[in-house]
Amino acid sequence: MKIGLYFGTFNPIHVGHLIIANHMAEHSDLDQVWMVVTPHNPLKKKSTLLDDFHRLHMVHLATEDFPKLKPSDIEFKLSQPNYTVNTLVHLEEKFPKHEFSLIMGEDNLKSLHKWKNYEVILQNHDIYVYPRISSEADTSLKGELAQQNLELKNHPKVHLIDAPIVEISSTFIRKSIKEGKNIQPLLPAKVWEYIDHNNFYKK
Template identity: 65%
Template sequence: MSKIGLYFGTFNPIHVGHLIIANHLIEYADLEEIWMVVTPHNPFKKKRSLLENYHRFELVYRATENYPRIKPSNIEFKLPQPNYTVFTLAHISEIYPNHEFSLIMGEDNLNSFHKWKNYETILENHFIYVYPRVSAEKTSEKFKNHPKIKFVDAPITEISSTMIRNGIKNKKNVKPLLPKEVWEYIDDMNFYKK
């Protein structure tokens, strides 16, 4: 069984913070690969600010090209909308029966995890790797010592895609926050400027 971590996100755009966390988990957790799962539409986010699926996947592809154990995934593009993680996990586990899939999430997401569709089913069948966030409130007791939840001492990065989009719109230099290939694609395509 290969141990695969699934790092879900709209990645609008992917930035160095995402890569720092993914790379840390590859190097320090017991995962063999991390798949960056580009989410077409998160039920909790407004759709209008999203780049087209294809472009966000292209950004993730370019960002991860030099990381052989971090891979882009568009598996959710073919699933019914809106995407619910529980259905994606069932689908991906069926396609790849020789892989053991775990979820990767920030501590802030763990605090709203009880609101996720069928979250108990997710916990029954999958491990969850949680990385720290400065902005996270205290983790609920329900999840603190859960045998399926692993807290990872990853570097705390408070870079956000929203901050990057706003920076580009306001003509700020956000280059240090993005992998070079990602910045070049965004700049060539004139993304986020309006």
């Protein structure tokens, strides 16, 4: 089975995440997309990051009607700080019959060369890239960096997927909830109910 790994803090998961994940599951050769919830890094200040359990539970609520989308807490069991290359090794050992690929936005592809052992990841795993609206900083890429970005985009393991461009951020959702705005259309109904019931993000 071919599994796409979609990493995120999902703080909270919103309809933008679901649109991308479902598009990848339905319009690429992936059989499933696993929503990998990134655990709280104990070395970093917690700030507005909800506990791991709550963020994972919201992913469960959001994906229960999508059989091709699965929540994953695989990184909860790994030592922190963790690197994607280590997660991939762990998953391959645990699920030897699955083939794992990464799902990332175009903005993350631009910084892939900064990842630990990124050459190993590219050598062993496909990467499915969804489009993002480029910022001015991205359009001014020059010289070596621009060449590196072009080489990554043209890499045989990198697949650019014509997915919808979704510019919804969890940061915007948290800020809006704190300000008392109605953001229900941006969240799956069950996720909104869970957040509202628990008074999350209001402080």
